[in-house]
Amino acid sequence: MTLNKLPEDFIMGGATAAYQAEGSTTADGKGQVIWDKFLVDKGRYTADPASDFYHQYPVDIELCKKFHIDSIRMSIAWSRIFPKGYGEVNQKGVDYYHSVFAECKKHGVIPFVTLHHFDTPKELFDNDDFLNRENVKHFVDYAKFCFEEFPEVYYWSTFNEIYPVASNQYLLGAFPPEVQFDIEKTVTCLHNMMFAHAQAVNLFKDGGYKGEIGVVHSLETKYPASDAPEDVHAAKLDDALSIKLLLDATYLGCYSETTWDYVTEILKANNQSVEIDETDFIEMKKAANRNDFLGINNYGSHWVKKYDGESTLNYNTTGEKGTQVYRIKGIGERIARDDLPKTDWDWIIYPQGLQDLLVRIKDEYPNYNKIFITENGLGYKDDFEDGIVMDEPRIDYLRQHFNAISKAISQGVNIKGYFIWSLMDVFSWVNGYKKRYGLFYVDFETQKRYPKESAYWYKMVSDTKTII
Numbered sequence: 060m061t062l063n064k065l066p067e068d069f070i071m072g073g074a075t076a077a078y079q080a081e082g083s084t085t086a087d088g089k090g091q092v093i094w095d096k097f098l099v100d101k102g103r104y105t106a107d108p109a110s111d112f113y114h115q116y117p118v119d120i121e122l123c124k125k126f127h128i129d130s131i132r133m134s135i136a137w138s139r140i141f142p143k144g145y146g147e148v149n150q151k152g153v154d155y156y157h158s159v160f161a162e163c164k165k166h167g168v169i170p171f172v173t174l175h176h177f178d179t180p181k182e183l184f185d186n187d188d189f190l191n192r193e194n195v196k197h198f199v200d201y202a203k204f205c206f207e208e209f210p211e212v213y214y215w216s217t218f219n220e221i222y223p224v225a226s227n228q229y230l231l232g233a234f235p236p237e238v239q240f241d242i243e244k245t246v247t248c249l250h251n252m253m254f255a256h257a258q259a260v261n262l263f264k265d266g267g268y269k270g271e272i273g274v275v276h277s278l279e280t281k282y283p284a285s286d287a288p289e290d291v292h293a294a295k296l297d298d299a300l301s302i303k304l305l306l307d308a309t310y311l312g313c314y315s316e317t318t319w320d321y322v323t324e325i326l327k328a329n330n331q332s333v334e335i336d337e338t339d340f341i342e343m344k345k346a347a348n349r350n351d352f353l354g355i356n357n358y359g360s361h362w363v364k365k366y367d368g369e370s371t372l373n374y375n376t377t378g379e380k381g382t383q384v385y386r387i388k389g390i391g392e393r394i395a396r397d398d399l400p401k402t403d404w405d406w407i408i409y410p411q412g413l414q415d416l417l418v419r420i421k422d423e424y425p426n427y428n429k430i431f432i433t434e435n436g437l438g439y440k441d442d443f444e445d446g447i448v449m450d451e452p453r454i455d456y457l458r459q460h461f462n463a464i465s466k467a468i469s470q471g472v473n474i475k476g477y478f479i480w481s482l483m484d485v486f487s488w489v490n491g492y493k494k495r496y497g498l499f500y501v502d503f504e505t506q507k508r509y510p511k512e513s514a515y516w517y518k519m520v521s522d523t524k525t526i527i
């Protein structure tokens with residue numbers, strides 16, 4: 060058997076996010092985010108201490124160096140810089156990120172920085188988050204501040220996962236403000252965030268800042284559950300809302316007629332409509348050819364069949380296999396596929412879906428430039444025994460996905476790096492502390508880190524650029 064290779068300059072990274080890693084949610088003048096109250100109200104867990112990255116960052120960055128992890132994907136907490144989301148700057152927050160970037164520099168680890176990872180400052184969130192165009196302006200001002208303030212950063216992503224922000228907030232109700240089945244709000248949020256992204260990209264390019272800018276999208280292939288035309292149609296509807304709308308906005312700077320027709324069909328089935336101000340497309344078209352990279356987060360694929368009933372959902376947040384239900388009026392039903400492997404949280408493991416997605420982007424959006432896989436990994440209930448975690452299933456998952464990436468590269472897709480979700484264990488938004496993804500096990504009580512078996516495997520791949 061020949062082993063697949065990765066290009067010599069392929070970046071091997073580890074991903075984190077401010078709210079899931081830092082902890083210290085009230086330290087040094089940090090402003091609040093909606094999650095602080097939401098998690099307390101739910102009474103299950105909070106984001107303190109998370110992985111205490113606020114204090115442990117030297118340890119984590121040193122671990123990157125030790126395990127030949129070239130880059131750390133992290134986000135800036137907007138509310139550490141602007142506690143209210145706008146106006147007065149919190150110097151301690153600014154200083155904190157300078158210290159983190161200095162530590163990265165010291166160890167030769169590249170910071171790959173996202174401006175917004177699910178954590179809009181509370182005041183702006185309470186004021187309708189990205190449904191409110193005032194908040195688009197605040198985001199762009201915050202982005203400009205960061206571009207000016209942090210020349211240490213070369214790679215900037217505007218947003219993490221615009222689709223899950225919109226859908227979890229307004230379609231599935233999994234994230235605050237827990238609104239369900241509001242397609243109008245979902246589409247408005249998607250569009251406004253893409254408009255904000257375009258403004259930030261144009262500002263970055265017009266400002267002549269050094270570095271590269273892109274956006275991180277969650278992109279998971281939607282296949283029809285059968286060859287029946289109504290299932291094929293359902294998959295296309297799901298695809299239009301969750302993939303095409305975002306990629307059209309990013310790379311065309313507008314919505315193609317077919318994409319918009321599908322989205323309108325979904326809206327109509329729910330007796331809703333959305334009017335987009337056509338002048339937004341001027342800004343978006345200007346940005347469409349200026350994205351240096353596309354970040355892709357991918358954890359699985361979906362099979363969709365026609366569904367005529369009312370929307371019903373059960374989001375598996377407990378890790379009790381087989382409990383997920385996803386039926387959306389006007390779109391379709393995502394089915395379980397009993398013949399394919401799944402995580403305990405019912406996420407279908409299908410690396411071919413990633414390969415298909417990558418090739419499709421190259422074919423359908425030739426101006427995509429280059430791709431980083433910015434998140435991929437296995438959520439798992441790791442067994443920890445005497446400091447040792449033998450996480451074979453995670454290694455297996457990674458191996459399969461690296462092979463899919465390598466095949467996509469040989470099919471001509473320009474993929475420049477991979478960031479495992481997650482570098483170390485972090486807390487999961489709606490699943491708490493038991494769903495672990497890290498290369499490094501975190502004892503959340505002592506905050507001690509322990510390399511898992513997968514960390515050694517990852518190092519070997521980084522050293523040899525061979526998928527073993």
Ligand code: BGP
Nearest residue numbers: 076219220223438487488489490
């Ligand atoms: C992505 C988010 C991450 C992370 C990951 C795993 O959608 O960008 O922040 O949470 O999913 O998700 P979960 O923690 O729900 O398993």
